[in-house]
Amino acid sequence: MLSALTGDSGGRIRMAIKVQLFVTCLAEQFFPDMLERMVGLLTRLGVEVRFPEEQTCCGQPFFNSGYQSQAREVARQWMRVFGPTEGFIVSPSGSCVELVRHHMPGLFPAGSAERRQAEDLAGRTREFSEFLQQELQVSDVGARFPHKVTYHASCHLLRGLGLHDGPKQMLKRVRDLDLVPLASEETCCGFGGVFSVIYPEVSKLMTEAKVRSIEESGAEVVVACDAGCLMNIAGGLQKSGSRVKAMHLIDVLAAGGDAGKK
Amino acid sequence: MDATVKQIDFRRNTQGVPPNIPASVQKATGRFLGIRAGVVGQLPNWEELREAAHNIRLHAINHLDHYLEMMEKRVTEAGGQVHWARDSAEAGEIVLGIARQHKVKAVVKSKSMATEEIGLNHVLEANGIHALETDLGEYIVQLAGTGPSHIIVPAVHLTKEDIAKLLTQKLGVEAPPDPFRLAEIARQELRQRFFAADMGISGANFMVAETGTLVIVSNEGNARMCTTLPPVHVAVVGIDKIIPDWESLTVLLRVLARSATGQKITSYTSFITGPRHSAGEHGPQEFHLVLLDNGRTRALRDPVTRQTLICIRCGACLNVCPVYNHVGGHAYGWVYSGPIGAILSPQLLGTKIAADLPFASSLCGACAEICPVKIPIPEILLHLRHRVAEGDEQEAAVSPVLARAAARLGAMVYGTPWLYRLTLRVLELAQAPFRRDGWLPRLPAPLNRWTMARPFPAMDGRFRRWWAARQRGKSQ
Numbered sequence: 070m071l072s073a074l075t076g077d078s079g080g081r082i083r084m085a086i087k088v089q090l091f092v093t094c095l096a097e098q099f100f101p102d103m104l105e106r107m108v109g110l111l112t113r114l115g116v117e118v119r120f121p122e123e124q125t126c127c128g129q130p131f132f133n134s135g136y137q138s139q140a141r142e143v144a145r146q147w148m149r150v151f152g153p154t155e156g157f158i159v160s161p162s163g164s165c166v167e168l169v170r171h172h173m174p175g176l177f178p179a180g181s182a183e184r185r186q187a188e189d190l191a192g193r194t195r196e197f198s199e200f201l202q203q204e205l206q207v208s209d210v211g212a213r214f215p216h217k218v219t220y221h222a223s224c225h226l227l228r229g230l231g232l233h234d235g236p237k238q239m240l241k242r243v244r245d246l247d248l249v250p251l252a253s254e255e256t257c258c259g260f261g262g263v264f265s266v267i268y269p270e271v272s273k274l275m276t277e278a279k280v281r282s283i284e285e286s287g288a289e290v291v292v293a294c295d296a297g298c299l300m301n302i303a304g305g306l307q308k309s310g311s312r313v314k315a316m317h318l319i320d321v322l323a324a325g326g327d328a329g330k331k
Numbered sequence: 332m333d334a335t336v337k338q339i340d341f342r343r344n345t346q347g348v349p350p351n352i353p354a355s356v357q358k359a360t361g362r363f364l365g366i367r368a369g370v371v372g373q374l375p376n377w378e379e380l381r382e383a384a385h386n387i388r389l390h391a392i393n394h395l396d397h398y399l400e401m402m403e404k405r406v407t408e409a410g411g412q413v414h415w416a417r418d419s420a421e422a423g424e425i426v427l428g429i430a431r432q433h434k435v436k437a438v439v440k441s442k443s444m445a446t447e448e449i450g451l452n453h454v455l456e457a458n459g460i461h462a463l464e465t466d467l468g469e470y471i472v473q474l475a476g477t478g479p480s481h482i483i484v485p486a487v488h489l490t491k492e493d494i495a496k497l498l499t500q501k502l503g504v505e506a507p508p509d510p511f512r513l514a515e516i517a518r519q520e521l522r523q524r525f526f527a528a529d530m531g532i533s534g535a536n537f538m539v540a541e542t543g544t545l546v547i548v549s550n551e552g553n554a555r556m557c558t559t560l561p562p563v564h565v566a567v568v569g570i571d572k573i574i575p576d577w578e579s580l581t582v583l584l585r586v587l588a589r590s591a592t593g594q595k596i597t598s599y600t601s602f603i604t605g606p607r608h609s610a611g612e613h614g615p616q617e618f619h620l621v622l623l624d625n626g627r628t629r630a631l632r633d634p635v636t637r638q639t640l641i642c643i644r645c646g647a648c649l650n651v652c653p654v655y656n657h658v659g660g661h662a663y664g665w666v667y668s669g670p671i672g673a674i675l676s677p678q679l680l681g682t683k684i685a686a687d688l689p690f691a692s693s694l695c696g697a698c699a700e701i702c703p704v705k706i707p708i709p710e711i712l713l714h715l716r717h718r719v720a721e722g723d724e725q726e727a728a729v730s731p732v733l734a735r736a737a738a739r740l741g742a743m744v745y746g747t748p749w750l751y752r753l754t755l756r757v758l759e760l761a762q763a764p765f766r767r768d769g770w771l772p773r774l775p776a777p778l779n780r781w782t783m784a785r786p787f788p789a790m791d792g793r794f795r796r797w798w799a800a801r802q803r804g805k806s807q
Contacts, residue, residue: 092794094745098755101794108801120798123748131742133694133713135720135730139742146746172713228696257653259784261693266780268691270345273784274353274657275693304785307770 087156094126095296106323129168158194163226209242213325219251219288223295260301276305339664341687352659360650366593385705388641398540405543409605411618419449435529441554442466443534447666465553480660482646531557541576548597564615571640586703590645626679648698670698689715
């Protein structure tokens, strides 16, 4: 599996693939452990990891609120940071990747230099599981996680990026992991970015429904691939006094084996 | 329902929704979705059908003028009369005019969202004409004095117990909570009214331009009674319902019933081309078609929002929407609810009235995934959010000045790396008094809008420090 990374020059592994970490504002603020594990995993897979430190946010909160001028302003900052870099831009959040891939180019007039740059960046931005499976051709990272796990399909990962089974395939390759189905796996958890604070009562009902189905799955851990969904689901579980833990796919893949060493 | 809605307050409408409403709604929508999945699964070319349905509808909408003129010509040739109504008021006047001309006292109606939209029953009532809804669900919500809470199942928010109580109260009969008995009671009530009516009013699911034919699908047979028994039939139809020809119809009928109720075809599909042509035929002596604009040509002007008009009103987007399923249709404040209501109402009513609705979605995209005519609903929601926040060629911005100022301030912080990092550090320090075991259970307004539903995870900006240390370690 690692031959895909090596360029196969006399069997010696070369650091052939460069990755720019696009950590996202939410993960940076709330999930530092997951980000450290992400660096550890990628490094172990032979990827050269860079972190452009001037990054802030992709502009999604503004875009989804209708403030396209402000989204454009923040997108310009994002493009200033990632524009001059090389290699793939990899992020642990499906919705942020969707913003970059599907909405950022449209913020700039067709034919403009900024539009071309946004399209170039959209073309090399990948969600973490997508990057592992489709670019590195890796589904098994040698992890071991002896727990009952269920999977919540984040909306923008699932319907925005079309990543239906990838993360679940990776969970199935984890040693001793018991993957159990989640009823309404593809139903939104109630986060929805600005939606959660504009209509908190509705968001609460949706979150409670998600928490109930997670509880009913019998899992000890619920896995998702988006910082927004995770902070909502984790909070919902905490509020209901549940013992189920919400984890990022990366947290599980970094467990056991030697894949998780930083 | 009230055609003169002033302001839709979605948040207020979603506060304190009685739990029996989502329970009732979810029971029905879950059943529809289950049956739908079964019948759709039997069609190997479902995706091709969706694509064809999308293309047919978009073609019709893109050539609306051409097909509407064809429709008018064919209906007139068939002996019908065509009226054009710019808005609710004009449509109401036209129907009232026809009713007066025939000295109409009693009207029977079959289910029609267009007449709900223009508040026709109120207009008729105010002029001494009683209009009776004959679709069972519509009959129930009319008795209840509310509007429909679902495009195809108007009384979906009520349980059989609610309905039994309502019929007992309003009709003075003993109504048990048994669906068959309830339907029987309503049927008894309605039957005599069909024969006594002077005028029948309907909507239409499609208008086939090539022959000037109205197409009405139903499961109760009431639409056929309304359009054939009374001497005058008036159909009020949105101009968006036009399709080119019968070949198009075959595609659309295949996706409509399957998406709506999970049926392969509805119990009745009525085709109406003008009035009866001789005394021996069934059908009304007069046929009137009122073509309703009411904001549709405004929606047509914008190439993004235009796609809203290809909707065939199957209700599948409501059934699959997690927001709709938790709050019910009345929360949307007007006749159209769910995802389609969230994009249609702001266009028909204007964003001044319906600014809340484009935000009444978590943008999960389940609606677009199920839509049989592939309306990109999330894209249109985002487009309308932009209209609300910043204004566009169609309407000026309506978002509060404070919200706009906050967006500008936020963009300044996110657009300036040092200021962003500083802000995060300050917030990290500021959270200390609220922190309990890695969580922030309660925060002051406006952040309590988050913590009322679940705690915030405590902020922890240590990744950058970790990265910096890692880089220093590497370089040594």
